Ligand code: HEM
């Protein structure tokens with residue numbers, strides 16, 4: 090190159106070019122960051138997962154009842170009332186009551202009466218859901234909140 | 245005296261049709277080889293072809309026309325898809341009704357819908373067979389390595405298009421297949437749950453949320469799938485197909501063993517001469533093409549006689565048109581004979597029993613029925629990664645275009661097919677007859693099932709078989725043939741089992757006649 094005294098390691102033209110490339114890259118990466126945030130919903134568009142059951146008297150001990158439309162089974166026993174989700178913990182199909190427990194139609198997971206996993210690919214037992222009581226005395230299930238299996242609500 | 249202005253205009257008007265035509269088409273009438281080649285050369289759409297094609301590439305057995313069949317089916321899908329969009333409404337309240345309208349009310353709607361569905365299935369078949377053809381002819385060897393990777397991208401996009409399209413009718417089939425698919429995306433939870441870190445680190449939940457826009461399949465999922473299906477994925481497909489074809493052209497057409505002796509016309513010579521080019525001046529590139537830079541490699545053999553080549557117009561194009569028309573014919577005949585399924589309206593409380601994915605995912609569903617995380621994510625990731633890396637791991641200089649590369653290659657392929665089939669049958673038969681870990685040790689931790697399940701053991705057996713082949717033959721090509729063949733065999737067996745031998749509750753039945761009736 091020319092006989093410049095300071096022996097510039099990067100020629101000026103290259104420097105300006107590189108600066109341009111990097112400014113553009115950084116600007117584009119910045120906008121990309123802004124854009125990839127978009128598809129992640131910050132609020133999940135869902136109806137409330139709480140629903141009312143009815144009076145405790147509607148569930149005499151020793152019975153169980155499927156709440157249609159909610160995919161929840163209400164179990165009533167001497168120790169109180171509990172709710173169990175019927176959504177299979179494998180891949181989300183709805184289990185059906187069969188002899189001795191619940192079977193999943195999709196990949197054959199089998200759960201016992203208490204929702205414990207007995208066979209098949211599901212990684213864990215069925216979810217038990219929180220049961221509480223509203224001010225008017227009726228039972229409320231919160232399908233969005235899980236409780237330990239075997240938790241019964243008694244008033 | 246010069247002409248009057250009016251006379252000039254009259255004259256121009258009179259010659260307008262010819263001038264207009266000449267301004268569009270800038271070559272002579274395609275009546276001779278020369279003018280046809282000119283046409284290929286100067287037309288944007290035709291110039292994805294070279295002007296001349298090697299006769300070997302035109303042999304039916306060279307490609308079985310599978311790449312052209314794939315693109316033909318894609319074109320059919322684009323046309324029928326646009327027609328369906330005229331009436332389809334991507335909303336959970338209206339989608340199912342609009343599908344019914346298309347099926348029962350819209351003129352030709354049923355046929356268009358059927359053709360769209362069947363050509364989608366055919367395209368998946370064509371793409372898989374095309375991939376097998378490319379693999380077994382060793383056509384992924386340099387300089388075509390990266391085109392194989394692009395091909396993997398096309399393969400994935402093809403499957404993703406099918407998957408996203410599956411939800412749109414919003415019937416029972418759609419709803420449950422997508423519920424399962426989305427939960428597979430969430431299945432890393434199996435691992436994070438087992439380790440107990442889901443609260444703080446939940447990649448599974450995140451990917452499911454990104455896919456569905458919610459925690460369950462609903463309107464947001466439909467909107468996203470619709471967007472992907474009609475816009476994002478077709479555009480990505482178009483772009484990748486463009487690169488795929490462009491590279492085939494730049495690599496001198498499809499691979500053939502004798503490319504060196506008959507390097508004809510424009511194009512890069514075979515890989516060895518490209519990379520180890522002697523630096524003698526008479527061989528170095530000197531000719532430049534138009535505005536472009538100097539061509540890589542040897543001077544294109546412009547002075548050589550185009551040995552063993554024929555003009556692409558008509559020979560190659562005729563073959564392409566035949567394949568395209570065959571695809572149209574088969575799709576329409578299938579569409580007239582069989583209706584695309586439409587079950588009842590999606591019902592989030594009652595799953596289909598059995599709930600089956602489309603056939604090409606049934607092998608995956610079989611794997612998923614052992615462990616969602618291993619079978620739905622890890623094994624597919626291993627397969628995709630393994631396939632994508634083939635050209636970089638097997639770098640033996642086998643000539644492209646020869647099936648199985650050698651006698652030994654054919655033998656390895658046959659043996660591997662037998663091994664692959666036996667191993668896959670065992671992987672299905674053992675759990676069917678004897679159960680699996682959880683039946684033997686009821687309290688076993690999920691971790692062990694994730695690691696040791698029929699699917700992961702089958703994958704390990706295939707890997708072991710291919711390593712054994714590598715050790716006995718010391719050939720990466722033969723080892724690749726062993727692995728690829730095993731996976732094809734496993735895919736076929738598990739797909740067959742999923743299609744025909746699984747009934748309600750995913751139980752094993754020799755035939756659907758034995759299914760329990762309700
Ligand atoms: C949408 C899907 C695809 C389309 C439309 C397509 C189209 C084509 C076409 C038209 C050819 C020319 C030769 C022939 O017809 O066989 C070709 C060659 C090739 N394809 Fe594909 N392809 C697709 C997917 C794939 C896949 C999944 C792979 C592999 C992973 C792949 C890898 C290749 C390679 C390496 C070549 C060069 C073969 C040779 O030189 O012999 N393609 N493709």
Ligand code: FES
Pocket residue numbers: 177178179180181182193194195196197198209210211
């Ligand atoms: S969803 Fe229940 S076993 Fe797969």
